[in-house]
Amino acid sequence: MDVNEIIFNLEMMSHHENVIKESIQNFESALNSGNIDSVLSFYSEDAIFMPDGFRSLKRGEIGRSNSNFLTEKDFKIKFDNLKIDVNDNYGFVEAVANTSSIDLKDTSRVQKTSRDFFVLRQEENQWKIFSYIFNNVTVSQTS
Numbered sequence: 001m002d003v004n005e006i007i008f009n010l011e012m013m014s015h016h017e018n019v020i021k022e023s024i025q026n027f028e029s030a031l032n033s034g035n036i037d038s039v040l041s042f043y044s045e046d047a048i049f050m051p052d053g054f055r056s057l058k059r060g061e062i063g064r065s066n067s068n069f070l071t072e073k074d075f076k077i078k079f080d081n082l083k084i085d086v087n088d089n090y091g092f093v094e095a096v097a098n099t100s101s102i103d104l105k106d107t108s109r110v111q112k113t114s115r116d117f118f119v120l121r122q123e124e125n126q127w128k129i130f131s132y133i134f135n136n137v138t139v140s141q142t143s
Contacts, residue, residue: 016091016122016127017086017091020084020086020093020120020127021082021084023120024079024082024093024095025079026042027039027129028077028079030042031075031077032077033070034070034071034075035070036063036068036070039062039063040059040062040063042128042129043128043129044059044121044123044128044129044130045059046059046130047059047128047129047131047132048130048131048132049131049132049133050131051133052114052134052135053136072102072104073101073102073104074100074101075099075100075101076099076100076101077097077098077099078099079095079096079097079116080095080096080097080098081094082094082095083095089121090120090121090122090130091122091127092117092119092120093116093117094115094116095115095116095117095118096113096114096115096116097112097113097115098111098112098113099111099112099113100112103141109141109143110139110140110141111139111140111141112136112139112140113136114134114135114136114137115134115135115137116132116133116134117132117133117134118131118132119131119132
């Protein structure tokens, strides 16, 4: 591999990392909007979502029982400390997420910090979430 090929490959990797970062930021905005259809548009058709404390969900199962849960709970999320690695048609993202939502039982605000891991797959020149898992590391509740 000559110097020009190395430079080209590094530029392409940087480009894909930037596109993936933008995709995660747009996914964050979709979650914060509460629009489940918008959220689902970021997932691959054969994606799997593995939320902390729940069973794994296929794309078609996400939001099926209650598509308004994001707005009902006033769910908000912020992804920080993104670490992105790209390998061929797959992107890997580690992040720290800070979330807040309303506990519908007593209307207190629940704040959580989680470690999040995404596997994205390039499909038709778009990066789609192929697998998303998170686990909560801190949980606090305020009145």
